[in-house]
Amino acid sequence: LEKYCSCGQPMSIRLRTVIFSNKVTIENVPIFSCAACERSEVLQDVKEDLSALIRQLGRNPGKQQIRFDESNELAYLLHEATKRERVHTPVESIVKERVNELLDMLLLAQSLRDAAWAEEIRERLLQISKGSIATYD
Numbered sequence: 001l002e003k004y005c006s007c008g009q010p011m012s013i014r015l016r017t018v019i020f021s022n023k024v025t026i027e028n029v030p031i032f033s034c035a036a037c038e039r040s041e042v043l044q045d046v047k048e049d050l051s052a053l054i055r056q057l058g059r060n061p062g063k064q065q066i067r068f069d070e071s072n073e074l075a076y077l078l079h080e081a082t083k084r085e086r087v088h089t090p091v092e093s094i095v096k097e098r099v100n101e102l103l104d105m106l107l108l109a110q111s112l113r114d115a116a117w118a119e120e121i122r123e124r125l126l127q128i129s130k131g132s133i134a135t136y137d
């Protein structure tokens with residue numbers, strides 16, 4: 001997850017609140033930002049999920065507040081990693097912990113024969129593997 005800005009400086013990952021249509025507040029969206037020129041962009045790995053979320057809102061969304069980390073695993077993990085009490089926990093162990101939690105949930109979903117739930121959990125596991133978050137510093 002290393003990226004350089006067009007001005008040549010390394011960009012760092014932050015969670016930012018994004019306001020859509022002046023009405024919808026989306027919290028904890030992972031973005032790359034450059035401290036030198038203040039350029040920022042949404043992480044490639046979450047772009048698809050973020051646009052799906054915005055599409056779901058429709059053309060004329062009502063005033064609301066959404067936490068992106070509730071629907072996107074990468075945002076969830078970055079949010080966990082930036083919580084103060086987690087400062088000394090390496091991101092790798094947060095990821096590992098979360099993967100174990102999801103695998104437990106998957107077993108439960110399968111034993112309950114809840115196919116929709118199992119599918120949702122698989123999707124979340126996929127979001128983690130897509131993000132190659134282990135390299136996040």
Ligand SMILES: [Zn+2]
Binds near residue numbers: 005006008009036037
């Ligand atoms: Zn820059």
